[in-house]
Amino acid sequence: MKKSSCEAVPQYFPKISEAEDVYSTYIANSVLNNFLSCTGIMLNIITMLAIRKTSSLSKTLKALLLSLAVSDFGVGVLSQPLYTSLLVKWLQKSIPSCSNYKVFLVIMLLFSLASLFGVLAISVDRFLAVHLHLRYRELVTHKRVVVVVILIWLLSGFLSLATLWVPPGIRSTILAISVVVVVLMTTIVYIRVYLAVRRHKNQIQALQVQVAARTAGEIVHFSSLIKSVVGVFYVYLVFVACYSPFFICLAAIKINGPTIALTRFSLFSWTLVFLNSSLNPVIYCWKMRHIRQSIMDILRNMCWHRNHTSL
Numbered sequence: 001m002k003k004s005s006c007e008a009v010p011q012y013f014p015k016i017s018e019a020e021d022v023y024s025t026y027i028a029n030s031v032l033n034n035f036l037s038c039t040g041i042m043l044n045i046i047t048m049l050a051i052r053k054t055s056s057l058s059k060t061l062k063a064l065l066l067s068l069a070v071s072d073f074g075v076g077v078l079s080q081p082l083y084t085s086l087l088v089k090w091l092q093k094s095i096p097s098c099s100n101y102k103v104f105l106v107i108m109l110l111f112s113l114a115s116l117f118g119v120l121a122i123s124v125d126r127f128l129a130v131h132l133h134l135r136y137r138e139l140v141t142h143k144r145v146v147v148v149v150i151l152i153w154l155l156s157g158f159l160s161l162a163t164l165w166v167p168p169g170i171r172s173t174i175l176a177i178s179v180v181v182v183v184l185m186t187t188i189v190y191i192r193v194y195l196a197v198r199r200h201k202n203q204i205q206a207l208q209v210q211v212a213a214r215t216a217g218e219i220v221h222f223s224s225l226i227k228s229v230v231g232v233f234y235v236y237l238v239f240v241a242c243y244s245p246f247f248i249c250l251a252a253i254k255i256n257g258p259t260i261a262l263t264r265f266s267l268f269s270w271t272l273v274f275l276n277s278s279l280n281p282v283i284y285c286w287k288m289r290h291i292r293q294s295i296m297d298i299l300r301n302m303c304w305h306r307n308h309t310s311l
Helices: 023-053 059-091 098-139 142-165 168-207 212-256 260-287 289-310
Strands: none
Touching: 023 059, 023 260, 023 289, 059 098, 059 142, 059 260, 098 142, 098 168, 098 212, 098 260, 142 168, 168 212, 212 260, 260 289
C-alpha cells in the first residue's frame, strides 16, 4: 500500500500498511466514538439548557460554562464524526484525501483549544471570585466576560487555521508547549485559590463572635462559592486526565518513532480526548447542585410531555 503524501498527516496517524495490525483497534474506536458522539451531543444540549435556566448562577459563570459546553457540543457534532470517518477509511485500507485530514485537524484543534482556554478562563474567574470577594461583581462584569469568551474563540480559530501552514513536527511541538503552559497556569491558579479560600475561612471564623448575623450571610455565600470552585476543579482534573495520554503518546512517538503499539495507544488516546466532552456535563450534574436540579427538571418535563402526547 502506498503512503499518503499529504503534509497535513501528523506522524502519530496510522499508516495504511498498518491496517492489518491495528484492525481491531479501528473497530473498537469506531464503535466507541459513534456512541460517545451521541452522548456528547445529547448531554451537552441538556447542559446548555440547564445552565441557561439556572438563575442562581452568576451571568459571568454562565457565559463561561456555556462557552465550554458549546465546545464540547462541537466535539460531538463535528470532531468525532470526522474522526470516525477517518477510522472507517483506514479500516477499508483506503487513503483519506489531504482535505479530509486538514478539515479534521482544523475542527479538532478549534474545539480542543476552545476547551483548553475555556477551562483556564473558568479557573481564573473562580480565583477572582474568591480573591476579590465583595469587589468581584464590580470588576468582573458580564460584558467583560463575553469579550473574553469571544477572544477565546477567535484565538482558537486563528491557531487552528494557522496549523495549515505549519509543518506537522513544528505544529505538534507548539501544541504540546501551549497545553503544558496552560495546564501549569491553571494549576498555579488553583494553588492560589486554595490559599485564598483558607485565608477567607480564617477571616470569617475571626468575625464569627463579633458580627454573628453578617457572618452567617458570608458563610452561606462562601459555601456556595466553594462548591462552584470544587465543581470547576473537577472539570480541570478530568480535562488533564483525558488529554495527558495523548501528549504522552505524542512525546513517545517524537522520541522513539512510530510503532504498532504506539499507534494503537494513539488511536485510543484520541478517543479519550473526545470522551472529555461527554464527561463535563456529568461533572456539572454531580458537583453543581443548582445545575443538577435544572437538569432533573428538564428531564422530568421531557418525560411528562412524552407521556402526555402518547395518551
